[in-house]
Amino acid sequence: MTVTDTTEAVLAYDDVVAAYDPVLGLEVHVELNTATKMFCGCPTGFGAEPNTQVCPVCLGLPGALPVLNARGLESAIRIGLALNCEIASWCRFARKNYFYPDMPKNFQTSQYDEPIASNGFLDVELDDGSTFRVEIERAHMEEDTGKSTHVGGSTGRIHGADYSLVDYNRAGIPLIEIVTKPVEGAGERAPEIARAYVSALRDLLRALGVSDVRMEQGSLRCDANLSLRAKVPGAAPGSAQQRAVPLGTRSETKNVNSLRSVERAVRYEMTRHAARLAAGLTIVQETRHWHEDTGITTSGREKSDAEDYRYFPEPDLVPMSPDPAWVDELRGTLPEPPPQRRRRLQTEWGFADLEMRDLVNAGAVELVEATVAAGAAPAAARKWWSGELARRANADGVELAAMPVTPAQVAALQGLVDAGTLTDSLARQVLEGVLAGEGEPADVVESRGLKVVSDDGALGAAVDQAIADNPDVADKVRSGKVAAVGALVGAVMKQMRGQADAAKVKALLTERLAPADSTTDVSTS
């Protein structure tokens, strides 16, 4: 049987939410950005040659003994606190036993019934500005697995492969698994809420500075559980009446690796479940694989007794009993919650809701903040990052933060505009030079000769030339048709190759073309 070409029936989304109440369960795995692995001193850098960041501990060689990474524990506690969890006063690691070559020990060191953090919540802001509270069941420490490459077969997937090649560089990298309680009351907004939750969690983890949170690199991964139950007519999604209906059978969609995919995968699973239920079929409790290209999920392995993990306390690692004073100290290191921070900055900067949302979606809030800190006005900083730079980043297919220009350089560029050294269009050319690695903005101004010409002599000559070249236009202006001056301004700018201040050019032209008895306003505004 091949699994990839199984297309299942789906029900129209409106029909799904009219008849069923969705319940979500989200499991997020986040790789910590510690320098070393969870239980050994191997480095954690991304992209090293295979099996060069390994040692007897993470290869599971006999006799090797693990020791907990202090910073891994600290990060786990800070994540727990930021998610409003209780921190365990005493807890242990456990062995999760299974045979799979991605864990060379034949078990994963994890936590079972004694997670480091439990019973919290995360308030999630939705697109319409409302807030939805997602309850957190637990956050626990564990280790990542190795990376398998499946060779042979027609699809390159696990099914049909002839053999697999395993790289253990990733095995043992600290992971925190964050598990929600069943998310009830989402109703038709379940897909949006799933995405907004992962997005809010990502922002929080980034603010904590505990992870790179790069979904595309796998440092943040989401598994989405979904079940449907019959909708109680007339009852609100989160009502007691609706909650009293027993949960349906769930499916678990694995490794959905972008925010957009989280939303799409949940939506797809809702339509697939509903079609089965409407046809009188049962839901199989199973793992599903999300396919980004086709926008569907397909069946993975069924949950069976092969997943009898036989957890038991890890004898090689001693229990953890974090000192309450230390936990309080860590509580003091928590960042301002990202939604509050965004609201504060929006107020400080005086941005409209839409302007702020664009910045957030573009990942530009920190960049604008740093640009403002470097001396630029907020509006100017926003204009650069969500305008010219966002356009270029988009065209180059890179993240805004990865553009080869620093907030300080953007602030310096804007400073040159503010000082009248550059016009906006000259500033864009200077930015191009900065992005091309030609140095600081001031260097590019010099090397490319892009300065606005403020020499009144040169400018005056160009103005006189333009008047002489366009006598008809000049006469119109003299006779009071002030709007006609635009054509002359254009001629001067062309002659100055753009390196003049248009307002100043207009003022000079208006001055020279004013009738002798005129009371014409020569204001340049």
Add this chain to the structure above:
Amino acid sequence: MSAISREEVSHLAMLARIDLQPDELDRLAAQLDVILDAVATVTQVAGEDVPATSHPMPLTNVTRPDEPRPCLTQDEALSGAPAAEAGRFRVPRILEED
């Protein structure tokens, strides 16, 4: 009293990827019973005042600083592997086709 059934031995053997013959299942079920009984005598000694324990040493919070230590080289890492390819451990295909 037989605590371990033949089915349980069969299940454990499957989880441990050990291929057992029918006569071995019977023999091992009986042997595992004896082992469990022997271990169970501990519960006769331990009273209510003796808490269950997973670790013999009264230690907690043993950690190490987050500082890199030398790793094995790729050749060293792969030296014990039955098969290797492209710097990686080569293993039989993971799932049987179903």
